[in-house]
Amino acid sequence: MDAATWGLIIATFVACFVEMVEATTIVMAMGFTRNWRSALIGTFAALGALAVLTLAAGYALANWLPESALQLAIGGLLLIFGLQWLRKAILRSSGRKAVHDEDAIYREEVEAAKAAGAAKKGVDMFAFMVSFKGVFLEGMEVVFIVLTFGLNANNIPAASFGAIAAVVIVLGIAIALRRPLSMINENLLKYGVGLLLASFGTYWAVEGIGIFRDGRESLNWPGHDLMILVLLAAWLLLSRIFIAALRRPAAAAPAAAGVPVEVKK
Amino acid sequence: MKFLKAFGQFWYDFIIGDDWKIAVAVVIALALLFAASTAGVFGDTGLTLLGGALVMVAFTISLAIDVRPKRR
Numbered sequence: 001m002d003a004a005t006w007g008l009i010i011a012t013f014v015a016c017f018v019e020m021v022e023a024t025t026i027v028m029a030m031g032f033t034r035n036w037r038s039a040l041i042g043t044f045a046a047l048g049a050l051a052v053l054t055l056a057a058g059y060a061l062a063n064w065l066p067e068s069a070l071q072l073a074i075g076g077l078l079l080i081f082g083l084q085w086l087r088k089a090i091l092r093s094s095g096r097k098a099v100h101d102e103d104a105i106y107r108e109e110v111e112a113a114k115a116a117g118a119a120k121k122g123v124d125m126f127a128f129m130v131s132f133k134g135v136f137l138e139g140m141e142v143v144f145i146v147l148t149f150g151l152n153a154n155n156i157p158a159a160s161f162g163a164i165a166a167v168v169i170v171l172g173i174a175i176a177l178r179r180p181l182s183m184i185n186e187n188l189l190k191y192g193v194g195l196l197l198a199s200f201g202t203y204w205a206v207e208g209i210g211i212f213r214d215g216r217e218s219l220n221w222p223g224h225d226l227m228i229l230v231l232l233a234a235w236l237l238l239s240r241i242f243i244a245a246l247r248r249p250a251a252a253a254p255a256a257a258g259v260p261v262e263v264k265k
Numbered sequence: 266m267k268f269l270k271a272f273g274q275f276w277y278d279f280i281i282g283d284d285w286k287i288a289v290a291v292v293i294a295l296a297l298l299f300a301a302s303t304a305g306v307f308g309d310t311g312l313t314l315l316g317g318a319l320v321m322v323a324f325t326i327s328l329a330i331d332v333r334p335k336r337r
Contacts, residue, residue, distance in 0.1 A: 079291050084282045206316030221313045
């Protein structure tokens with residue numbers, strides 16, 4: 001297996017890992033407080049819907065769009081996602097935004113589950129719907145990343161393998177520990193994924209501008225794929241400069257009250 | 266109507282997210298790159314490097330707007 005394929009698998013693995021940690025928190029809250037059977041049915045229904053969506057959208061995008069249009073459209077969207085993740089990572093690292101906290105999210109979901117009343121026999125629709133929605137919405141971004149990376153590298157199976165491996169590992173850890181996966185440094189992982197998405201997104205979106213030329217041929221970066229590493233280094237450097245410039249004194253020495261946390265999913 | 270609104274909201278949240286300035290920054294950077302490509306002044310190397318620089322400058326501006334001191 002070559003370096004590009006490994007890079008593809010690692011990128012989709014890490015992106016999917018982060019999203020799965022968030023989805024698992026929601027499913028565990030539903031399972032422990034309401035009904036495991038309903039929560040798991042909702043989870044697998046969402047995973048099935050995501051698999052169908054990946055196949056259908058992958059086929060349509062690969063067959064109906066010229067390569068440069070594909071690069072511009074999905075490269076542009078990937079760039080937007082990546083820069084949003086990077087923005088949050090910069091603001092969190094510099095102490096200007098609350099840190100994402102799985103324990104706080106778990107507590108919030110448990111409260112909502114208790115407030116919804118007693119679980120009914122058979123399939124509990126509340127647990128089913130909350131689990132389905134949580135897994136589906138978190139998974140949508142993964143589907144998009146798998147499609148983008150897979151189509152551009154002409155290797156959807158490798159991209160899917162990275163995502164599926166992340167699903168299996170996160171579920172394995174969750175089953176073994178039986179508690180929210182708050183020990184995982186999700187903010188650091190998101191920073192890494194943001195850098196990867198921003199680099200690949202910049203590369204492909206810029207290439208895709210060639211769709212407007214005669215012949216609709218993609219623009220060619222000097223050094224071709226190696227330029228992705230240069231872009232990765234440039235985004236890393238830029239983000240470190242921002243973090244250093246925006247750092248607030250409070251971030252360096254957290255107050256007695258502790259570091260603020262974010263409960264938004 | 267309610268379904269359409271929810272459908273539109275889902276895609277807005279999915280693509281634009283909680284900071285619309287990022288999406289605007291990307292669109293402006295790519296639009297400027299498109300303008301440069303139609304001007305025909307640069308070759309592929311010049312255009313791609315310009316594109317990369319434009320995206321980084323646009324992101325910097327959107328972040329600077331984000332963290333600017335708010336007026337009271």
